[in-house]
Amino acid sequence: MSAPDAIHPAKPPNLDARGTVVAGPNESVSACISDTGGASDAGPLLRVEELRVHYPIKTGLLQRTNGWVRAVDGVTLDVARGETLGLVGESGCGKTTIGRAILQLIPATSGRVTFDGVDVLASRGTKLQALRKRMQIVFQDPAGSLNPRMSIRSIVGEPLRVHGVVSDADELRERVGTLLERCGMPRTAAERYPHEFSGGQRQRICIARALALEPSFIVCDEPTSALDVSIQAQVLNLLKDLQRDLGLSYLFISHDMAVIQHMCDRIAVMKAGKVVEAGSKRAVITSPGHDYTRALLKAVPVARPKPRTDRTMATT
Ligand SMILES: Nc1ncnc2c1ncn2[C@@H]1O[C@H](COP(=O)(O)OP(=O)(O)OP(=O)(O)O)[C@@H](O)[C@H]1O
Ligand SMILES: [Mg+2]
Numbered sequence: 001m002s003a004p005d006a007i008h009p010a011k012p013p014n015l016d017a018r019g020t021v022v023a024g025p026n027e028s029v030s031a032c033i034s035d036t037g038g039a040s041d042a043g044p045l046l047r048v049e050e051l052r053v054h055y056p057i058k059t060g061l062l063q064r065t066n067g068w069v070r071a072v073d074g075v076t077l078d079v080a081r082g083e084t085l086g087l088v089g090e091s092g093c094g095k096t097t098i099g100r101a102i103l104q105l106i107p108a109t110s111g112r113v114t115f116d117g118v119d120v121l122a123s124r125g126t127k128l129q130a131l132r133k134r135m136q137i138v139f140q141d142p143a144g145s146l147n148p149r150m151s152i153r154s155i156v157g158e159p160l161r162v163h164g165v166v167s168d169a170d171e172l173r174e175r176v177g178t179l180l181e182r183c184g185m186p187r188t189a190a191e192r193y194p195h196e197f198s199g200g201q202r203q204r205i206c207i208a209r210a211l212a213l214e215p216s217f218i219v220c221d222e223p224t225s226a227l228d229v230s231i232q233a234q235v236l237n238l239l240k241d242l243q244r245d246l247g248l249s250y251l252f253i254s255h256d257m258a259v260i261q262h263m264c265d266r267i268a269v270m271k272a273g274k275v276v277e278a279g280s281k282r283a284v285i286t287s288p289g290h291d292y293t294r295a296l297l298k299a300v301p302v303a304r305p306k307p308r309t310d311r312t313m314a315t316t
Contacts, residue, residue, distance in 0.1 A: 020279030022289035031077035031085065031268035031278035043117075044078035045217055045249050046102070051075045051111035053097045071097040073273035075111075079217065084243065084250040086264030086281070088257060088296060094273045095253045099219040102251070103135055104128065115217065133163060136210040140222035142202035146194040152205055153190035156180065159212040179208040184238060200231035207238065211246075221253045236263060257300045261285055269293045 021029040033044055052074055057067040072094040079085045087095050100106045102113050104120060113120040115131060123131055139145045146155055156176045157166070166172045177187035183204040194202055203223060210218055220239060224232040236259065242248060252263050260267055260281075267284040269277040269292060277290040288294045 020277055020283045020287075020289045023274065023276040026274075027276075028074045028076070028274035029276065029278055031075075031266065031275050033078055033080055033266075045081045045116055046079040046251070047112075047114040048075060048077050048098070048102060049112040049114075051098065051101060051113065052109040053094070053101050053106065054109045070273050072101065075270075075273075075275055077268050077275065077278070079249050079251055080265075081216075081249055082243070082247050083265045084252050084263055086260035086267040087251060087253045087270060088255065088260045088267060089270030090255060090296075093270045095255075095270060096221055098270075099137060099221050099251060099253055103132070103137055103219060105137070129163070133159075133213040134215050135217045135219075136213070136215040137219040137221060138203070138206050138210050138223045140225050142199060142206050142226065143194065145206055146202060148194050150193075151190065152176075152180070152192055152194070155194070156190070156205065156209045156212060159209065163213060165213065175212070176208075179211055180205070182211065182242075183208040184234075198231070199227050200235055203227065203235050204238065207235075207242070211242070214246075216247070217249045217251070219251045219253065222255070224259065225254070225256070232259070239263070257285075257296050261300075269296065 021031070023029045032047075051072055052070070053072040054068040054070050056065040057069060058064065059066050075094075075098060077085060077087075087098065089095055097106065101108045102120065104123070108121055111121070115135060118127070118131060120128075120131060120135075150158075153173065153176050156179055157172045160166045160172060160175055166175060173190070176190050180187055180189050185201065185204050185208065189197070189201075189205070194205070197205065207223075223239065224235050227235060239250070240263070243250060250263075252260065254260050254263075264281055266280055267278065268275045269284065269288075269290065271292050277284060277288065277293045284293060285297065288297060
């Protein structure tokens with residue numbers, strides 16, 4: 001079986017009158033600021049060019065590779081400083097794979113990722129460690145991403161210890177307390193363990209850990225999908241507050257158009273490993289150019305309460 005395709009040259013985008021870039025059949029479009037009418041003085045913080053991640057399909061006793069899952073198949077996008085780019089699409093379209101490949105948590109098959117001018121995929125050792133301080137990820141399942149045997153102080157403080165940012169236990173205690181408070185948790189939470197908290201509180205702890213090294217970019221991979229609807233809004237608002245106060249940039253992954261609409265400045269719509277439409281939130285939501293985007297938007301529940309006729313208003 002041959003290796004996956006090498007990088008194809010970028011195709012010119014089909015920029016339509018509404019300002020969204022829409023793909024033709026089997027095409028992938030670029031979700032870059034320059035293509036979609038946004039502006040940035042210092043260039044994007046993150047640039048992903050023609051990224052491909054193909055997983056081998058191994059079968060038989062000898063686990064021979066007899067095919068490839070083209071999870072991400074030529075994605076180009078960028079994220080400006082202080083903005084949120086939403087990545088939306090159905091389950092299995094490759095959203096998580098993009099997020100993980102950007103952070104080098106999984107290897108990319110081909111393509112280029114540049115963070116603040118540094119080639120991420122070519123970085124190794126101390127250079128990669130320095131990049132990892134500035135790029136973090138918050139996962140969908142807060143329970144699964146917290147070690148049940150570690151106290152919250154150890155969990156939130158781990159990046160600080162690993163990167164040698166704190167000099168002693170007192171400084172660690174102080175830094176963890178401040179991070180927890182910043183994420184709406186009491187300082188006393190540091191003494192406790194993950195099972196003692198609700199899903200929303202656990203996600204706040206995960207966010208505190210992601211903030212420990214003062215990153216400038218966070219991949220938010222469906223950070224509220226596992227939470228009750230009532231808690232979702234609180235966590236989303238926390239992420240928005242943090243972005244405003246700390247100048248963070250987010251790649252915000254979701255399959256939920258309503259959440260994307262609430263959180264994002266620009267939107268890239270993914271289908272089967274490719275970006276099929278990209279543009280400003282307004283352009284994509286108000287006049288989607290791709291059938292698939294229209295289908296996603298149709299799935300957003302709209303509150304249209306019927307007027308009650310069986311009740312009379314009290315007049316006092
Ligand atoms: N380690 C792996 N080995 C082989 N295939 C994989 C692996 N991880 C993911 N895939 C496949 O790659 C494709 C993209 O998966 P990915 O998890 O990126 O999708 P997703 O858009 O994040 O989905 P969801 O919304 O369900 O989280 C899927 O077909 C998935 O089955
Ligand atoms: Mg996913």
